[in-house]
Amino acid sequence: MKRLYICLVLVTVIVTAGIMTGCKREFLEKPKGGDITVDTVFHTQKQANYAIADMYGWCVPTGFVMNNSADSREDVLTDQVHLLLPGANWVAGNLNYQYYVVGGMTPTTSIDRGPIPQRGNTAANAFSGWYKSIRKANLVLKYIDKVTDAPEEWKTDVKAQALFCRAMAHYSAFRLFGGIPIVTEPLAGDGKIDIPRASIQSLVDTLVKWCDMAAANLPATRPTTDYGRITSLAALALKARILLYAASPLYNTPPGMTAAIAGARYNDGRDTVLAYPSYSKERWKRAADAAKAVIDAAPASGVLLYNTGKPLTTAKTDNYAGLGDYEAVCNNVLGTTGTYGSPEMILVNTWNQNDPNRDGWADWGRYNSSKVRMQEWGAKNNVPVEFLQLYEKRDGTKWTATPSGTDFKAYFEGLNLDPRAYQSLAWGGQWYNGGKTFLAYYKESADKAYAKGRLADDTNAGDNYGSAVECAKFIARVDNNNDNHFAWPIFRLAEFYLSYAEAMNEYTALAPEAFQYLNLIRQRAGMPDKDGTMLPDQEAFRKAIQNERTIELAFEDHRYNDLHRWLTAHIVLNKALNGFAVTASANGIIPKPTNPFLNWNLVSYGTRTFPVKYYYVPFPYTEISMNYLGGKGWDGQNPGW
Template sequence: MKSALKTLLGGVLCLTVTACDKPIDQFLDKAPGVDVNESTIFSSRVQLETYIAGTYRLGIHSPFHYNDANLISTSRLFTIDAAITDEAESEVTFMHTESWNAADITPTSAPAGREDERFFIRWTAIRNANIILERLNDVPGLEEAYKNQVIGEVKFIRALNYSEMLKRYGGVPIIDKRFQLTDDFKVGRSSVEDVVNFIVADCDDAIAKLPATYPSTFRGRATKTAAHLLKSRTLLYAASPLFNAATPYLNMPNAADNKLLCYGNENNSRWQLAADAAKAAIDAASAGGFSLVTDKGVDRNYKFVWEQPDNAEIVLAEKVYNTRARTQFPYYGMAPSSIANAWGGVSVIHNFVRKYEKRDGKPQTWPGGTDLLKKYAELDPRFAQTVGYTSSRYNGDVQLLETFQGGRHAADCEGGAWLKKFIPDAVSAGTPNATYNGIVFRLAEAYLNYAEALNEAQGPMPAAFEAVNLVRQRSGMPPLPASLTKEQFRQRIRNERDIELAFENHRLWDIRRWKVAEQDGVMQGAMQGLRITRVTGSTDFAYQVYTFENRTFLPRMYLHPFPNSEVFKGYLVQNPGY
């Protein structure tokens, strides 16, 4: 068992895949000669654990794009998705985000292209899960409790991969078994409703079978709370305007295929299902030892959550790597080249900075002037824990960040500030290696899911205020005004998600599930930064808001395109507009 645990935590690659450019049928069929390897894999618990570890590596998704040359040859072309949205801009132009910002999204560059480099890897994870479910009883000497745990784990992984595809593509083929050579590989897309139901069923089974917690050395494995959170997230997306609609964002050429894009009706009860699932996740957390971080101080709680691996708030994190240097994945696509000599940093743009409220809960104003540091000091404490701004401490290497014109760190910093979140203080030239925190689920999301869904289902109920206020108050922010209407609460909870879940790969999907991508300054129109200059005789800085880029968003981009390599086989209906 000890060797299997090391395999899980170290992320040893599963034996069944070495490339990412194969078609789906090659991942789902029964390859000649595979029975010999399977006989080995399912000959003992230790071998099974190794296979499960590989399935985790293939099937768990963090905010960071996958980085493994054995699977994705172009992995170094991917930064975090924040630079697709109004959160950020990439320092360099060769990252995948540039294609999104120019609306240059096509089905021809997949599989390892600009849309979804993990498309085929997800099918491999699903195939692994189906094989384990099929062969689990062949492993000798397994007690029932352990077999139930394994079933829960692989159903969670299968559900997670389907949830990731749902939010990208809408309805996708449902594959719940390992294909045999005599099977028809060309399975068509299922409806959004059927895919949601399939995910929820897997989550429910996982919830019933998974343990509440594991020994501390087993962090990275799915728990009951993780399965609850996956169900919560899936139902929240399903209840949102993109899918919970009578008509889709664009019509399919064949009207009958519109069910692949949305439910075909709007039903407010879907919001209540999402609220109930989020509440169940909150209620399950304490048994798993999960809780909001509240004991580090309002100016430290938030940073502790994203910086400290395996803290009490993290329900599940990706465990592919141990320590990483500042010029390695995932840091090389986030750290500014002027600081780490990496591939290029993520510049936080003003469209996002102006979402931060002042510490008293009122909006900040940005008219331009000579009091930039005063403006920054008035903001929500989460700002300074997330953003590296001029004159602030970035890490052990940079005690005084200079993003003003002519400053040491100003080159290609269009927003006027650099992203600090995700880059621990320990990542520096003196101590170059640190364990990165690839958060998949954390408990604060459950509270925000609950507040949003409950408001949409029933209006601004006291329980919705309580949930969001718990998240705000641990960072020193005042409660939301109790007089908010449903529409006002909706805007405040959306803004709260933007701030609390910033850069954790939520914003891109929130924008699209809410169908707000076409609003100016969100995923199209003016992207703004601050032009910062010194003020003679002052310790403060002058700033001016300016537009550094105008982005384009096309309605077809509410969902991803499928790779043409699969569409041309005749079994997949392409999403509209591609």
């Protein structure tokens, strides 16, 4: 099968090596036997490319689980994925998951894990990592003109990439903390920032300006050898996402929602670093226009919503030709031949393809991202029933889980859910691929006729829940379990269809364009359209578009920020979560079937706790102690911490 592996120029050499070694060596570090200085690094185009690749490695994010025993999906912070404790204490350590889910986050045990090269560090050191990322971009911006053998067009392109990277690094911290210091020059070697937090107004305006400047000087397309490099469309996409967040209630709080967030505000002038001073509907118009600009510019960049009219994955197939359109997008696959590089992707991180240690993810990435990938030791990424129920049935209706039964495989598949569910999940009894024809999530049968399945334990701790549904998005299933065709979708076009629909409804209730772009996403998925009869008012549409975004972008690192910006996290994440658990049984059939029936029941995953102060992550004490974040008489810490 023809497949095209495309790597970002020089990132294979520099970035992936940095990832796998913890980036202990940076491009300006003095090596044995000589000096590396700004003048030597930025003397030739070849040398400068090392600095550019290093910048990408620090500034361009990925949601894939890294080769680190403490790493995990960010989804564990939401209702999408639940790791069972205490068995999973060793997983998600760099997110401090075990503290976060019970309301125990602190400045030293926060969820901030910093940029990719620092994902193994503690929260106390993570925040400064964002400014190391920013420094990488600022160094390129400041010194790229020193390169003696490169054309001006190349330098202009590189400076635009660096502007994007600087904006992305600032955005990555903003989405957690709110207003942060804006840094436009390379910091000194000691890394001390010594710049106060910017207001939301100033920060958003600055990031948008950088995105506009970058877009104006970036090409619309890149050659296939540069797959993963930033384009003008990527800059427009970052701008659109920032403006959508800025228009949302967390930062642009309407009068009716101020009480919900009061516990995470100072309710005085300091709140400018947390939100705009007052609500403005015009921010939604600005967000809508930015999302539409992405949609309108997409064709010139060769980007389109991938829709071949095949919403369903062909039953019992494990090849590219059998994939439904949604699963093909998530596998970053173009067409039935399995060619790498989905046309829906605006910007991806290609790290997974460039892992030098083996064909795909290093072991911890495979073990911690699902149980089903390795079919043995690892952490089960359980999907709670409460999240599963957000998937509509194929006819567009809601459903409620039946608490128990005798054939889980038949029950779950017979629900006839939104096809995106079956293309994102693994479940008990599923025909997964030719090598895994009946997923053995089950506990031992009561009569001992069936030993527990190899997927029964949720971790390596023998907890034996028999939990039966886990996330399988970005988990190798086709092409003989080949991990290499995945790339992390930083931006894909579907996001901006949904952003446009959301923003248009907020600006003009039930705008026709809102229905149009909502339904384009649903049509690709094989789901029925929504119309004004079903969604008669702005609130009904708001709930529908929020649910659609949740489903379409599930397990892609959107849920955390969406729940926060909508000001619904304190509702959704303050509740008990439950899961399906299955036990093997012959159900009276003699001789017993080769594959058991799976009797199921609902089991408690425990209760999540989300204090209102969680809306803004606390700065680590190390930063607060340096007294630069706030103004006179204020240390700059977020409220409640």
